[in-house]
Amino acid sequence: xxxxxxxxxxxxxxxxxxxxxxxxxxxxxxxxxxxxxxxxxxxxxxxxxxxxxxxxxxxxxxxxxxxxxxxxxxxxxxxxxxxxxxxxxxxxxxxxxxxxxxxxxxxxxxxxxxxxxxxxxxxxxxxxxxxxxxxxxxxxxxxxxxxxxxxxxxxxxxxxxxxxxxxxxxxxxxxxxxxxxxxxxxxxxxxxxxxxxxxxxxxxxxxxxxxxxxxxxxx
Amino acid sequence: xxxxxxxxxxxxxxxxxxxxxxxxxxxxxxxxxxxxxxxxxxxxxxxxxxxxxxxxxxxxxxxxxxxxxxxxxxxxxxxxxxxxxxxxxxxxxxxxxxxxxxxxxxxxxxxxxxxxxxxxxxxxxxxxxxxxxxxxxxxxxxxxxxxxxxxxxxxxxxxxxxxxxxxxxxxxxxxxxxxxxxxxxxxxxxxxxxxxxxxxxxxxxxxxxxxxxxxxxxxxxxxxxxxxxxxxxxxxxxxxxxxxxxxxxxxxxxxxxxxxxxxxxxxxxxxxxxxxxxxxxxxxxxxxxxxxxxxxxxxxxxxxxxxxxxxxxxxxxxxxxxxxxxxxxxxxxxxxxxxxxxxxxxxxxxxxxxxxxxxxxxxxxxxxxxxxxxxxxxxxxxxxxxxxxxxxxxxxxxxxxxxxxxxxxxxxxxxxxxxxxxxxxxxxxxxxxxxxxxxxxxxxxxxxxxxxxxxxxx
Numbered sequence: 310x311x312x313x314x315x316x317x318x319x320x321x322x323x324x325x326x327x328x329x330x331x332x333x334x335x336x337x338x339x340x341x342x343x344x345x346x347x348x349x350x351x352x353x354x355x356x357x358x359x360x361x362x363x364x365x366x367x368x369x370x371x372x373x374x375x376x377x378x379x380x381x382x383x384x385x386x387x388x389x390x391x392x393x394x395x396x397x398x399x400x401x402x403x404x405x406x407x408x409x410x411x412x413x414x415x416x417x418x419x420x421x422x423x424x425x426x427x428x429x430x431x432x433x434x435x436x437x438x439x440x441x442x443x444x445x446x447x448x449x450x451x452x453x454x455x456x457x458x459x460x461x462x463x464x465x466x467x468x469x470x471x472x473x474x475x476x477x478x479x480x481x482x483x484x485x486x487x488x489x490x491x492x493x494x495x496x497x498x499x500x501x502x503x504x505x506x507x508x509x510x511x512x513x514x515x516x517x518x519x520x521x522x523x524x525x526x527x528x
Numbered sequence: 529x530x531x532x533x534x535x536x537x538x539x540x541x542x543x544x545x546x547x548x549x550x551x552x553x554x555x556x557x558x559x560x561x562x563x564x565x566x567x568x569x570x571x572x573x574x575x576x577x578x579x580x581x582x583x584x585x586x587x588x589x590x591x592x593x594x595x596x597x598x599x600x601x602x603x604x605x606x607x608x609x610x611x612x613x614x615x616x617x618x619x620x621x622x623x624x625x626x627x628x629x630x631x632x633x634x635x636x637x638x639x640x641x642x643x644x645x646x647x648x649x650x651x652x653x654x655x656x657x658x659x660x661x662x663x664x665x666x667x668x669x670x671x672x673x674x675x676x677x678x679x680x681x682x683x684x685x686x687x688x689x690x691x692x693x694x695x696x697x698x699x700x701x702x703x704x705x706x707x708x709x710x711x712x713x714x715x716x717x718x719x720x721x722x723x724x725x726x727x728x729x730x731x732x733x734x735x736x737x738x739x740x741x742x743x744x745x746x747x748x749x750x751x752x753x754x755x756x757x758x759x760x761x762x763x764x765x766x767x768x769x770x771x772x773x774x775x776x777x778x779x780x781x782x783x784x785x786x787x788x789x790x791x792x793x794x795x796x797x798x799x800x801x802x803x804x805x806x807x808x809x810x811x812x813x814x815x816x817x818x819x820x821x822x823x824x825x826x827x828x829x830x831x832x833x834x835x836x837x838x839x840x841x842x843x844x845x846x847x848x849x850x851x852x853x854x855x856x857x858x859x860x861x862x863x864x865x866x867x868x869x870x871x872x873x874x875x876x877x878x879x880x881x882x883x884x885x886x887x888x889x890x891x892x893x894x895x896x897x898x899x900x901x902x903x904x905x906x907x908x909x910x911x912x913x914x915x916x917x918x919x920x921x922x923x924x925x926x927x928x929x930x931x932x933x934x935x936x937x938x939x940x941x942x943x944x945x946x947x948x949x950x951x952x953x954x955x956x957x958x959x960x961x962x963x964x965x966x967x968x969x970x971x972x973x974x975x976x977x978x979x980x981x982x983x984x985x986x
Contacts, residue, residue, distance in 0.1 A: 319781050319785070321781075321782070321785035321789075321809045321812070321813055322781065322784060322785055322788070324805070324809065325785060325788040325789055325792065325806075325809070328792060328796075328798070328802055328805075328806070329788075329792060329796070332796055332797070332798065363777075388776075388777045388780040388781055388784070389777070390776075390780075409780045409781060409783075409784035410780060410783050410784035410787045410788070411784065411788070412787075412791065413788060413791055413792070413795075473796055473797040473798075474795045474796050474797070475794070475795035475796070475797075476795070515797075517795070520794065520795060523795070523797055525797045
């Protein structure tokens with residue numbers, strides 16, 4: 310399980326992140342201010358930190374200085390949206406910068422990207438009889454390798470990363486095929502059908518009415 | 529034309545005219561004096577010569593009955609030759625007939641008794657004609673006046689050369705002086721240009737105590753006041769910008785929550801407990817935005833509304849406010865004590881009520897369970913004071929300076945829970961400004977906070 314520390318004084322935001330991250334399979338923990346975070350970090354070593362800049366007691370920049378030697382990746386999470394602030398944030402050593410308000414998909418994608426860079430992401434995902442090996446780009450059903458096209462694998466990857474969260478067809482199209490892909494959302498439906506069939510995920514990949522698809526797994 | 533060009537030309541022209549005119553007049557006067565002198569001297573000389581000539585002729589007349597050119601030549605030529613060497617010519621006429629003359633040039637018409645000046649062949653001559661004592665002959669003395677006229681010419685030339693030399697020297701002096709005198713103006717000009725480029729801290733150097741120095745002084749005074757105004761303006765815009773930044777930050781957080789939770793409900797495979805939690809957050813965060821907009825409305829309306837000053841009964845006003853806050857007060861079982869020694873005040877009802885309500889709200893918020901809030905009014909030194917004190921958490925010194933800033937919250941998580949948006953004291957501040965009230969906050973950690981309202985003139 311990957312541990313993520315959320316340092317955020319706005320309880321509503323912290324809880325929101327906590328709920329979402331738990332849903333997609335991370336193990337989040339909340340600290341409401343800089344001092345609490347510091348004492349937490351003395352005993353624990355999370356895999357990634359989501360750090361708000363404006364914090365009581367000790368602000369994000371100050372806190373970052375004590376985090377950097379620990380070599381824990383940090384993503385700034387803040388309401389300060391100006392370019393200068395972003396530059397200052399990134400220059401101070403943070404790995405990424407997310408401004409409020411944010412979409413959860415984006416936060417998850419960025420967390421995943423940073424974890425990948427640090428090679429901290431899990432390279433294996435198991436659900437029912439299926440095993441996905443991300444590094445090898447291979448999928449096994451009952452230990453038998455199943456051949457997936459590149460797009461099918463990517464789609465599965467995205468669904469796993471955002472498991473328990475529905476993704477719209479448009480979002481999937483954008484994430485798997487890219488912004489400039491001119492195809493229709495039907496393409497997504499076709500690929501979903503194929504994935505379901507090949508991996509017998511009919512019950513796991515759920516069609517969410519009027520929204521899109523969601524890979525459901527136990528938390 | 530530059531200023532120094534003008535001064536330079538003016539000085540040189542005035543100098544040349546005055547110097548030359550003066551010199552010319554002096555030369556003329558001196559020439560006339562010399563000439564007068566010369567005439568008198570010559571006249572005397574002429575008389576002496578005439579006397580001796582007359583004597584000679586009178587002696588000779590005894591031998592000759594008639595005087596003619598030949599015998600005149602004989603008698604007079606010794607004199608004639610003698611004087612000719614000194615540049616003097618003699619002539620004797622009988623009526624218009626010339627009996628003797630050693631003057632070679634052509635003669636002009638000369639009166640019998642006269643002093644005349646004539647220029648013949650570029651040579652000036654003086655003609656002095658005196659008749660013989662018996663009136664029979666006219667004696668004319670002709671003197672070459674070249675020396676006299678040369679004197680004048682030489683003097684004029686000399687003056688001219690002097691005036692040129694002096695004006696060259698003068699020019700140099702004038703230019704140096706002008707440069708020296710206009711340097712401060714030039715410097716001022718440079719400074720003004722610097723300042724106009726936005727360099728408001730620059731000042732002119734004051735070197736002298738004359739008009740230019742005074743000018744530099746007032747220039748500096750002007751720049752100072754401009755700098756001050758610019759500073760005030762930029763501070764004002766800075767404050768406004770900060771307010772807007774803070775406001776957008778204050779809005780972003782609840783909006784982010786609302787968006788996030790609704791997205792969560794929509795997309796996530798979540799339990800009912802999670803769902804209701806999310807809905808609770810959506811509700812409380814929208815509530816927060818609503819409160820914020822309410823407070824913002826009050827802040828903006830404060831800028832526009834006209835005051836309606838009237839006699840206000842403090843008893844009823846405080847009671848109204850306590851009534852409004854009744855539920856919160858009774859919830860915490862707070863004891864509210866009023867001790868109003870002065871019962872009436874002249875002010876604006878709506879604003880004063882809003883002010884006291886804001887202060888009381890804070891007092892309630894930070895009071896412990898079954899705390900005590902005291903509202904007092906009293907007069908001191910002809911001034912009216914209203915104090916509101918609680919025995920709550922208090923504010924530490926560092927925060928005391930910041931609490932009046934918009935959106936500042938001492939205890940963020942707590943005030944967010946109780947629905948505070950951090951604008952209460954900003955509103956109080958604005959109201960006090962409008963009503964002419966001095967607001968002071970005295971506070972001690974864990975002992976409580978006292979807010980003193982000092983009513984100055986309304």
